[in-house]
Amino acid sequence: MKAKIHVTLKQGILDPQGKAIEHALDTLGFKAASNVRVGKYMELDLAEQDKAKAEAEVKAMCEKLLANTIIEEYRFELSN
């Protein structure tokens, strides 16, 4: 089973990286871009075939390592 995981900063948390990108876009002439937010996308394969168990496993990975849940939130999809 494959997991596709998105980790993004929680709403309202300052994103210096997004700010830098927004600024770079602006200097390149892309004046219309605003509120740039940067996140992470991860893919991983799971041996687990049971969907409910796989979900619990990925959730635990996110809580413990993949996301810093104090400032980040995560969501993921599972597919075969």
Place this chain on the structure above:
Amino acid sequence: MKLHEQPIAKDLIAQHGLSDEEYKKIVEILGREPNLTELGMFSVMWSEHCSYKSSRVHLRKLPTTGPRVVQGPGENAGAVDIGDGLCAVFKMESHNHPSFIEPYQGAATGVGGILRDVFTMGARPIALLDSLRFGQLDKPLNRHLFKGVVAGIAGYGNCMGVPTVGGEVVFNDIYSQNPLVNAFCLGIARKDRLFKGLAAGIGNPVMYVGSKTGRDGIHGATMASDAFDEASEAKRPTVQVGDPFTEKLLLEACLELMDKDLLVGIQDMGAAGLTSSSCEMASRAGNGIDLDLTAVPRREPGMTPYELMLSESQERMLMIAKEGKEAEVLAICKKWDLDAAVVGRVTNDGILRVRDQGKVVAEIPAKALAEEGPRYERPNAPPPYQEHLQALNLDILPDVKEPTAALLSLLESPTIASKAWVYRQYDHMVRTNTLVRPGSDAAVVRIKGTNKAVAIATDCNGRYCLLNPYVGAGIAVAEAARNLVCSGALPIGLTDCLNFGNPERPDIMWQFILSIEGIKDACEAFGVPVVSGNVSFYNETNGLSIYPTPILGMVGLIEPADRAVTQWFKQAGDQIIVLGATRDDLGGTEYLRVAHHREQGSPPLLDLEAEKALQACVLALIGDGLVQSAHDCSDGGLAVTLAECCVSSPVHRLGAVVRLEPNGLRRDALLFGESQGRVVLSVKSSVVGQVLKTAEKMGVPAVTIGSVQGDRLVIDVAADRWGPGCRIDADLETLFDRWGKSLERTLEQE
């Protein structure tokens, strides 16, 4: 105009950390009930963190004046005269609670905050230090906190281009749930160009400069004044994220605005953000401020006045510009890519008036917020366990059997072991002024354009302070001064960061009051004034308080700069001299903890007169160019000090052969006891006579104990009529391995 829209519910008052009494006082001041925004503003300004309500009556006792003092406590940072028309501007501040919640960002924003405190005064920051306390590293949470904090400090300081030159790290399980992160910053300013947080000049524009305001750390200041419990793990408030690149722009913009003489006053928006900066600046000048939130740059739509006034978004400044200079200020901010706006005017009515969309949303006398907060003379009493703590019967503890093994286990105790793993992550050479890097008694930084250097040391032994707060705090002052003196510097000023438990508990208050007394008496003895500081209370979790930990950051002056001395041996053939007396001081030592698992007894004796004589003697000897190396004797006693002299140099390792006369002392007290007022010197053999004579003349006990030689450390303790002799014998490789690599090994054990 109707400010008060709906009555404030009782539980809302409690949620804001205000007592019924305090709320009553607010109603009295306003002559009406506050609205929600006003309640929020009072709650942050009257929190322990901002108002110092439990500590202020005691802090007054500290000596804060002296011929060199240019700015004492009460401003963003303190300043002392260092000659050449310059002053050293410095302060230390805690960021303990935020670092526990999010170690990287908590530590990073702590560094950002202390940098702003210093450059707000018009000083260019030249050095950072950090004093850290964590639980033992065998617990994963402690390793996580430690790694995160160190990375956060490195991340922010390195990006800013300000070297992190030193500090200390101590590990003890009492800090497991309450790590301490105290950041120190020193900058250099022209003495005639110091800026203050004053909203002077009626009609002058109030200007906002820096990052946009978001919903960051709302109620951070009240959080820092609450003890943690299990629930706060869940109710984590929005954490502030630091942006060092913006801070760097802010630093350069501020210094340029000051240089072009466009500002009247300036203050960092730290804890309690826009509220504290506006009311404190107005209050200091005896004026008011009329603030219009409509113009405040914001990161998110729909922010309420409550959120705008309480946000703790980082990298923001509030400035009072000269009238008519608004356009120039805005142009300079634009050049540095910073948001800036005129957000108000200075008024003469003493009121902080806040408007939003044309409506007045808060109206409070600035003085009431900034200075008329509650003051408590809280009850204090020694804890019932104090007697038990101090009772230590040495007769039941056997003397050391295998001194070499004991030395090695002390060297790898993380509190004593080399902190290279920590400071390797810090850029300590950026700006190329660092003369003595981390790893010696004190850091030394050259002051460009002069022949001077400043030396900086931070110190505090929390265990001593637990066992006897008065003596422990005094020792912290003495040791900080001794560290400076060992590097060849004359101590000239001090900042304190006082970390304690819950002040509403009489035993904690007792620790706090005695610590203040200890600092006061020691500072007076050494003639070193306290010019800035910070108090962090409520460092307790589930009722367990940290050890009282009043951390001191002391600053000294070295002139000429090339006189700076380091702690490690320099050359084979040099003679080793111990200055100061060794006593039976085993109470509260690291040896007792490591070898006997006891944190008990009375801390070492502090003899201020002897300490003064010792320090004067070391300075005189260094001044005469007689000293090759000087190392303060502290944690782990004489044996650890000698081992560090052998292996702590970044370039070489040198052995030593030493013989000690016990003179009736226990072997463990002689080798590992932590008697204060001692320094290990190495000197060329040709000057030994001169050194001993100088020491004798200045009333300082001095004895030659051996010489620098070979590739082993050998310490022979002579037999006397109380016992047989014993020997420590270890090769330098082993010593270095245990001392230099243990921290790394511990961290890699995952």
